[in-house]
Amino acid sequence: MKILVPVKRVLDANVAVRVKPDGTGVDLTNLRMSMNPFDEIAVEEAARLKEAGIVQTVTAVSIGPAQATDTLRAALAMGADDAILVKADGPVEPLAVAKILKALVETHQPDLVIMGKQAIDGDSGQVAQMLSALLGWPQATFASKVEMNGSIVRVTREVDGGLETIEMDLPAVISTDLRLNNPRRASLPSVMQAKKKPLEEIDAASLGVALEPTLRIASTLPPPGRKPGSRVESVSELIDKLKNEARVI
Amino acid sequence: MTTLILAEHDNAALLGATARAVLAALEIGAPIHVLVAGHNATGIAQSAAKLEGVEKVLLIDHESLAHGAPEPVSEAVVAVAAAYSHLGAPATTYGKSIMPRVAALLGVMQVSEITKVLSAHSFERPVYAGAAIETVEATADKIVFTVRASAFDAVGEGGSAPVETVEFTPTMRTSRFVGRESAGGGGPDLASAKIVVSGGRALGSAEQFNAIIQPLAEKLGAAIGASRAAVDAGYAPNDWQVGQTGKVVAPDLYIAVGISGAIQHLAGMKNSKVIVAIDKDPDAPIFAVADYGLVADIFEAVPELTKAL
Numbered sequence: 001m002k003i004l005v006p007v008k009r010v011l012d013a014n015v016a017v018r019v020k021p022d023g024t025g026v027d028l029t030n031l032r033m034s035m036n037p038f039d040e041i042a043v044e045e046a047a048r049l050k051e052a053g054i055v056q057t058v059t060a061v062s063i064g065p066a067q068a069t070d071t072l073r074a075a076l077a078m079g080a081d082d083a084i085l086v087k088a089d090g091p092v093e094p095l096a097v098a099k100i101l102k103a104l105v106e107t108h109q110p111d112l113v114i115m116g117k118q119a120i121d122g123d124s125g126q127v128a129q130m131l132s133a134l135l136g137w138p139q140a141t142f143a144s145k146v147e148m149n150g151s152i153v154r155v156t157r158e159v160d161g162g163l164e165t166i167e168m169d170l171p172a173v174i175s176t177d178l179r180l181n182n183p184r185r186a187s188l189p190s191v192m193q194a195k196k197k198p199l200e201e202i203d204a205a206s207l208g209v210a211l212e213p214t215l216r217i218a219s220t221l222p223p224p225g226r227k228p229g230s231r232v233e234s235v236s237e238l239i240d241k242l243k244n245e246a247r248v249i
Numbered sequence: 250m251t252t253l254i255l256a257e258h259d260n261a262a263l264l265g266a267t268a269r270a271v272l273a274a275l276e277i278g279a280p281i282h283v284l285v286a287g288h289n290a291t292g293i294a295q296s297a298a299k300l301e302g303v304e305k306v307l308l309i310d311h312e313s314l315a316h317g318a319p320e321p322v323s324e325a326v327v328a329v330a331a332a333y334s335h336l337g338a339p340a341t342t343y344g345k346s347i348m349p350r351v352a353a354l355l356g357v358m359q360v361s362e363i364t365k366v367l368s369a370h371s372f373e374r375p376v377y378a379g380a381a382i383e384t385v386e387a388t389a390d391k392i393v394f395t396v397r398a399s400a401f402d403a404v405g406e407g408g409s410a411p412v413e414t415v416e417f418t419p420t421m422r423t424s425r426f427v428g429r430e431s432a433g434g435g436g437p438d439l440a441s442a443k444i445v446v447s448g449g450r451a452l453g454s455a456e457q458f459n460a461i462i463q464p465l466a467e468k469l470g471a472a473i474g475a476s477r478a479a480v481d482a483g484y485a486p487n488d489w490q491v492g493q494t495g496k497v498v499a500p501d502l503y504i505a506v507g508i509s510g511a512i513q514h515l516a517g518m519k520n521s522k523v524i525v526a527i528d529k530d531p532d533a534p535i536f537a538v539a540d541y542g543l544v545a546d547i548f549e550a551v552p553e554l555t556k557a558l
Contacts, residue, residue: 017380026381094349095358120493123376124361125345129319130353138320138424141346144487154427158487159342160440160496161259162431166318166424178477178494179487215358218384223375226519229540235553238525238543246523246540248444248502249469249558 001170002057003046004110005080006101007039009064009071010121023219026121035071037183038116040078041176044183045146046114047079054148057081059108063100063204065089076194077186083197088204092211094122098130099209105135110171112153117142117175128175138168142177250279250369253307255326255338255347256297260287260315263296265441266339268403270396275302275404276366277335282307283410286325288315291412298410306412313419316426317343321419323350328417330355330391335369340395341440352393359393360385364400378493378516398440399499399520439489442472444502447491447518450478451507451528451547458484461547462506465555474498474518476508492517507547510535527551 011017011026012034018027035043049055060075062068063086072083086100105113118125132139140155144163147154157164158177186194204211232238242249252274257264267283274281282305285294294308307329313321326347330336336351338344340362352359364382365373371386372394387394439445446469448462458479466473475485477492491498493516503521508514510526510533518524519538526539529546536542543550 011377017377019381026377093358095353095356098353118494121377123378123493124359126349126352126359126361129346129349132320133323133350133353136421138422139346139350140424141319142342155424157342159429160488162429162486162488164429165427167427168424169422172424179481214387214389215360216386216388218371218386220376220381220383223379223382223519226524226538226540229524229536229538229542231536231542231544233543235543235545235550235557238541238554239557241541242502242523242525246502248523 001055002059002108002110003049003055004105004108004113005039005042005046005058005060005075006113006115006127007043007060007062007071007075008036008119009033009062009068010036010119013037013120019220019222023221025220033067035074036116036119038118038176040183041178041180042114042116043075043078043080044181045176048181049148050079059084059110061086061101061104063088063092063097069199072199073194074186076197077191078184081197083199085199085201086204086207087201088211090211091213093213093215094124094126095130096209096211097127098134100204100207101127101131102134103207103209112170112172112174114174114176117177128173132173135173137172139173140166140168141175143174144177144179146174146180250334251332252277252279252281252335252337253329253333254281254283255344256283256285256293257339257341257343258285258287258290258293260290260317263293265403265438266341266398267297268300269398269401270337270339271300271302271404272401273363273366273396274335274337277369279334279369280304284309284326284329286314286322288312294412298412299406299408301404301406301408303408303410306410308412308414309417310414311417311419313423318423318426319346319350320421320423323347323354324419324421325417326351327354329415334390335392335394337394337396339398341398344395348393348395355391355393357389357391357393359395360387361395362397363394364397378513379519380512397497399497436466437470437472439472439474439496440498443500444469444471445474445498445500446471446504446506447474447476447508448479448485448506449476449508450482452479452484455484461551465504465551468555468558476514477511505535505539506551508535509533510538
């Protein structure tokens with residue numbers, strides 16, 4: 001059995017986001033970039049399925065600039081067997097990402113694609129669903145538990161109001177939620193080993209997918225700030241303010 | 250131009266996020282139709298017909314749609330899509346699972362989680378967990394979008410639109426429903442409550458979370474939320490989580506108890522109208538967004554507050 005795990009290189013979750021003063025986007029210059037945290041969860045889940053003997057091959061794929069090689073090496077250090085870098089320099093929209101992944105699925109024939117439910121930069125949350133629709137494969141978004149049973153996968157999903165359990169026949173697409181697992185920190189020997197694992201580079205243009213964005217980002221601005229609040233000294237002062245100043249209770 | 254809104258329901262009742270998505274659709278300025286895709290869902294279609302501003306309700310009734318499986322529901326939306334310039338749904342786990350599929354099947358991008366409608370082709374949406382707001386212009390002849398429900402009020406219920414039934418047969422491979430476990434609680438719905446009381450890691454245990462947070466929430470008729478740290482520690486169930494990866498809420502009053510205010514949490518509540526923070530650490534980042542901050546021991550201050558209300 002084979003798993004394909006798409007991973008995205010994003011601004012590290014612990015770095016403060018600064019919007020460029022001219023409104024053209026978020027400043028990424030010289031800032032620490034890392035694997036999208038939800039994608040780390042996907043790599044971890046794939047690695048565990050391999051360690052459990054259920055899966056033979058885990059292939060990581062990233063679409064992005066040459067530096068996304070670092071993200072792929074991180075996935076290889078966590079347990080992926082090989083990696084593909086689809087080189088693209090500008091921003092690639094979720095629909096184009098899904099089309100690129102579809103092309104890779106057709107050539108690599110995985111049984112399962114597992115990826116993060118959203119990337120923490122664009123917060124779009126579209127790629128897994130789009131890929132599932134384009135392939136005509138069933139989907140399980142927001143997975144908090146994945147159980148493989150032969151050619152059937154049972155997934156528990158985090159939905160509004162509780163948890164939902166569904167089953168899918170493979171091949172299928174899964175997107176990961178926060179509580180699926182706690183991704184490992186790769187050990188030094190696995191980081192060294194990862195440098196020797198195969199990493200193939202292909203050009204996005206060679207897959208015949210249009211990369212030109214279709215949505216225009218007219219501006220990117222900081223959110224409106226809240227006016228400064230005040231400290232209250234006691235519970236009775238708080239109740240007084242809520243009743244007579246804010247008038248919300 | 251006509252806008253289609255996919256109704257969110259649990260096959261028993263129309264859910265409140267639908268009325269909020271309809272308000273966003275009103276701001277687009279085109280006539281609005283609502284699609285109800287379900288099984289034995291006539292009652293839901295009748296509820297949708299009462300939403301103000303809705304001109305017509307389409308009902309697609311098929312057993313494959315009974316549990317809201319995204320594969321047949323998205324196919325049902327695409328089956329009627331030809332007549333529409335705009336197709337939207339609330340950005341709930343239901344809408345988020347379905348609408349990107351609709352967009353891909355129509356060959357267009359989705360504009361995710363809009364928080365403001367600037368024109369029929371221009372929308373605001375938060376990125377980077379709300380640390381930046383993008384203005385997005387969509388020029389395709391079909392615009393697919395999801396609506397962050399907390400950013401819009403709900404339309405009223407004075408309408409009486411006609412309901413039209415549409416035939417549908419699914420063709421795509423689909424996931425199969427096995428079961429659903431509700432988190433319960435019985436209180437108001439977190440995403441639409443007027444008051445939310447949220448607890449954080451400082452509560453120390455599930456028992457203390459319940460003992461401190463629940464009486465205050467009950468007294469105020471509030472929904473209960475939690476920080477990611479409190480959920481990860483097992484003090485509160487998953488779907489109480491407020492934040493970038495949980496629920497985004499914007500109630501009239503948000504009371505944060507023992508929550509330090511990590512950026513992921515702030516992303517989920519900072520658009521609340523009035524924010525109260527109670528925590529013993531005077532340097533906690535939550536105080537930077539709070540309208541009223543009380544530096545105090547939560548185990549004394551919160552029961553005192555509950556008692557005094």
